[in-house]
Amino acid sequence: MATATEEHVVQERMKESEHELHPLQDTWTYYLFIYKGNDKWDESIIKVATFGTIEHFWSVMYNTAPPSRTPNGTDIFMFRSDIEPKWEHPRNENGGRWLVPLTPDSPIDR
Template identity: 40%
Template sequence: MPPKVIRGQGALEEDKKRLLPSYAQKHPLQHSWTWWFYETDKTKSWDENLKAITSFQTVEDFWSVYTSVKPASRLSHGCDYCVFKEGITPMWEDKANRRGGRWLMILPRRNRLLQLDYLWLETLMLMVGESFFHYGGDICGAVVNIRPRCDKIAIWTKDAHNKQNILAIGWKLKEGLGLGPHIPFSYQVHANTILKARKYDQKDE
């Protein structure tokens, strides 16, 4: 009868690590990300309506966050989800966004249940999974807006004047999502969007 071999706790832990399947270990993302939620409340300022929910930096934590929040298609009108690199606030005034813009797709409300959640998830996976390769350094984050007439999904970039990077990101996003001609898809410079918003506000005064 062979003698018993007594293994210390340290050796047992090493065995456990070797035997654990790779999917049981967390896989770090290249960047840390923060998930934000915006809910329109006219009694509060825009800043007060924007809340950081949590941050994540691994594939597993991304899925944990995504599956724990309400699907975008079930949000109320006037609500947004924003997922941005840690340290960047999803607002035009943030120094990382001031000179930037966004690739924007507009989705008819009638397609909300069919398309919105799929396209939002695919956009997030392309972004946090670094599918944009070295152009990913120009990406600040992604936003989904829920509105009465239509919904919007956008990827924000930090430099609206870097045409090469903008076109590469737009091409990869369109290809990765399989966007057809029926979905309006264009690049907007934040400075121009701000100007349009101010003119709209002045008309309402």
């Protein structure tokens, strides 16, 4: 059985870790692509946030509209912050993409 002192030390360490940030290996930028038909491709990209820690990532995810509340045809991009979300960017030369097609009745965030 733990002593009162040991329990106090454990609780203090838990409090400290609540404020500890967990950095990601890279800084990432979250974009939305909402194409309206007559806009240039570049004008349809909306930079939502840039984050470099797990905590900031979840803060962004919890504070942005879920996929079900974005306009139909919206794409979500997640790129390292030093890479532009364009096929023409040199670091995307041999890149690919991961698609998750959703229908209006998809239960993705419900």
